Amino acid sequence: MKFSLRKDRDNATSQADARRTVASTELEPNETTRVGVFLFALIMFLLGFAVVFCATLPWLSLATVVAAVAAGFLLATAFRVAPQWEKxxxxxxxxxxRIAGPGFYxxxxxxxxAAIHIDHRTMTSAFSAEAALTADLVPVDVDAIIFWLVWDAKKACxxxxxYPKAVLWSAQTALRDAIGxxxxxxxxxxxxxxxxxLxxxxxxxxEQWGITVMSVEIRDIAVPLELQDALSKEAQAERERNARVILAEVEKDISxxxxxxxxxxxxxxxxxQLRAMNLAYEGTRDGKGVLLAPSSLADSFDVGKLFGKE
Incomplete structure (x- = not known):
């Protein structure tokens, strides 16, 4: 008995881990690149380095190289660009x-x-509430996804x-409260x-963080394995009860x-008499059987008696 319970517990744990792994699996990245930003910074650095290095080329020394590197670094940090979706x-x-960008600044x-780079596109974040208790004290694992965007970069900063972590933690807490x-x-x-x-x-x-929540969608609800069998039996018993109630109502209507x-x-x-004649017709209309009936049934075929004629 102990081995069986331990085995069930291990199976439940492994299936829960597998479900979380599948839920957390992301699609292949299809994100926009920041190569242009880094390339612009590299060009600024090379430009500043080349200007100072060429100006001091006749007196080339370690000091001139350090000065050229410093000039390139200052130029790369002073002149920057931000992508279209970023502030x-x-x-x-x-x-x-101030809030700079997008573009050159x-x-x-x-x-x-620059304190922070804020993406103004719609963001999607997956979150979950593990072992959240319902109102009837049943632990469930719920996976959900939230769509949100930053509309005020100053407040988000x-x-x-x-702010991304704050949104996720708030969503998880709100989900637990709703489940409870x-x-x-x-x-x-x-x-x-x-x-x-939600x-x-x-x-x-x-809203006070400059963030708009566009929608929240629950993706999956997982019930513990030890409760799935009980819920299945309960549903089966409910369907059987409904079937018996319907059958009793039909029998009542027929009676x-x-x-x-x-x-x-x-x-x-x-x-x-008409009913008896109909039964006789139904029993012999295929021509394959012989009708056996009491003599009283034969009186039903007396049309004269049926219509009051002697």
């Missing part, structure tokens, strides 16, 4: 000065510096230390509603129809 927060003497050496308010049976049925609630909660919280028919036959004997 740069520039600080002057430790205080916020200048930074005063030793006085200004000054209001929060690490509903039962396990309602978790899958209310997935879209939970998505909208978007509203995160949107209100991230009521029989009672109504009996009342009609009792009030009108001719209806009973």
């Amino acid at each position: 740069v927060a520039v600080l002057r003497m430790g205080k916020f000065h 200048v930074v005063a050496p030793f006085v200004e510096y 000054l209001e929060v230390a690490n 308010q509903i039962n396990l049976a309602d978790l899958s049925l209310r997935r879209k509603q939970i998505d909208r609630e 978007q509203q909660v995160l949107g209100d919280k991230c 009521e129809m029989f009672v109504e028919a009996a009342q009609i036959y009792d009030q009108n004997p001719k209806a009973m």
Whole structure:
């Protein structure tokens, strides 16, 4: 018994690890490149180095080489470019000065510096809530994805230390809170509603950081293996109960129809005779069988008696 429980626990752990591995697997990178930015910096460095080196070429020495390297470094750090999707927060003497970019911008050496490069494209971040308890105290693992973007680079730089991490942690906390308010049976049925609630909660919280939450989508809900069998049996029992209820309702309707028919036959004997004739016809119309019936059934074929004629 202990070996079986240990085996089930190991299987559950391995399947949970495999599910997290699949959920965390990302597609092949299809990101834009920053080669142009580094190439521009390299060109600025070579330009500054070449100007100073050529100017001091007749007096070539270690000092002139150091001066050329320093000139190239200063030129590369002073003249910069930012890609179309990027903005740069520039600080002057430790205080916020401006938002530069996209495109060409200048930074005063030793006085200004680029504090952070902020991507203004729509970002997608996957997060999960492992072993989150539902309202009926069932632990579930939920994987979700959030779509968000930075609309105010100044707030993202000054209001929060690490805005991508802050968004993920806030999303994870909000997801746990949403799961804790509903039962396990309602978790899958209310997935879209939970998505909208999470978007509203995160949107209100991230607004102060200059971030807009576009949407939140739950990708996967994993129930522990020890509960899957119980849930399957519960669903099977529920379907069997519904089938029996439907069968009982059908039998009740049929019995009521029989009672109504009996009342009609009792009030009108001719209806009973017509029914007997119909049964006889149904039993012999294929021409392959012989009808065996009591003599009272033969009286039903007396048309004269049926229509009141002697």
